[in-house]
Amino acid sequence: MAVPKYKTSKARTRQRRSINMKLSAPTLVECGNCGNRVLLHRVCPKCGFYRGKQILKPEELA
Amino acid sequence: MRHRVATKKLGMMTAHRKAVLRNMMISLFKHERIRTTKQKAKVLRSIAEKAITRAKVDNLHNRRIIAKKIHDKPVLDKLFKVIAPRFAERNGGYTRILKLRQRITDAADMVFIELVDRKEKAAKSKKKTVEKETEKKAPAKEAAAKKPAVKSEAKKTPAKKSAGAKDVRTASLKNEKTEEKTEEKAAKKPKEKTVEKTVVKDTPKTKAKKAAAEEKKA
Ligand SMILES: [Zn+2]
Numbered sequence: 001m002a003v004p005k006y007k008t009s010k011a012r013t014r015q016r017r018s019i020n021m022k023l024s025a026p027t028l029v030e031c032g033n034c035g036n037r038v039l040l041h042r043v044c045p046k047c048g049f050y051r052g053k054q055i056l057k058p059e060e061l062a
Numbered sequence: 063m064r065h066r067v068a069t070k071k072l073g074m075m076t077a078h079r080k081a082v083l084r085n086m087m088i089s090l091f092k093h094e095r096i097r098t099t100k101q102k103a104k105v106l107r108s109i110a111e112k113a114i115t116r117a118k119v120d121n122l123h124n125r126r127i128i129a130k131k132i133h134d135k136p137v138l139d140k141l142f143k144v145i146a147p148r149f150a151e152r153n154g155g156y157t158r159i160l161k162l163r164q165r166i167t168d169a170a171d172m173v174f175i176e177l178v179d180r181k182e183k184a185a186k187s188k189k190k191t192v193e194k195e196t197e198k199k200a201p202a203k204e205a206a207a208k209k210p211a212v213k214s215e216a217k218k219t220p221a222k223k224s225a226g227a228k229d230v231r232t233a234s235l236k237n238e239k240t241e242e243k244t245e246e247k248a249a250k251k252p253k254e255k256t257v258e259k260t261v262v263k264d265t266p267k268t269k270a271k272k273a274a275a276e277e278k279k280a
Binding site: 041042043045050055056 | 160161162163174
């Protein structure tokens with residue numbers, strides 16, 4: 001029966017995992033109204049603006 | 063050919079899912095904007111737009127078909143008499159989904175789903191700010207402006223009101239800043255006026271008007 005000849009080293013294990021464990025930063029753009037950094041295609045959570053329109057009223061902002 | 067078009071189950075049994083979507087459709091037509099999760103909104107969009115398209119022709123048959131889903135007589139009437147005629151010129155795309163921030167409790171993607179031609183009801187807070195501005199401006203001016211400048215005052219106030227209204231439209235967050243500015247302006251201007259007017263008082267009214275016009279330009 002085929003059996004591994006060598007123990008997998010820590011380096012090899014980590015090399016394999018590093019590809020799948022990679023974290024990526026979210027793409028952020030500046031809000032056109034207040035300059036807050038927001039996710040794309042999202043209503044700004046700070047000022048409630050989206051595409052130049054007030055979507056959320058100030059009192060609705062959580 | 064309707065192959066491999068799976069129903070989105072939304073983690074519910076059939077009866078549950080139907081009930082949820084039915085209630086959501088009623089709420090959407092009633093309030094014209096509702097806040098739900100992205101997944102529910104996308105399913106709702108499909109059934110709600112089909113209902114609107116059918117409601118464009120108001121007859122007994124169509125009413126019975128849609129009444130199977132909308133168990134609310136006033137909302138059914140609103141759909142046929144108010145909403146569908148509004149979309150007479152539009153072929154599909156009656157709703158809009160606006161993505162909001164994730165829900166805090168379970169990080170679900172939250173959205174607004176709204177009818178495209180939904181009109182914003184004038185918010186109470188906005189109205190109040192406008193009223194406050196006008197109220198603050200008006201009495202200050204009346205106190206400042208004396209008899210000779212009554213006409214010029216009448217000219218100035220409407221222009222300023224419209225400017226204030228524009229500020230409200232453009233940005234409510236900026237609103238606070240602009241409000242402060244306008245208040246400052248309002249506070250400054252009357253004083254200047256009084257100084258000038260006291261000087262100009264002796265001369266005839268026409269000259270006073272010219273001076274006021276120059277002041278506007280400056
Ligand atoms: Zn913003």
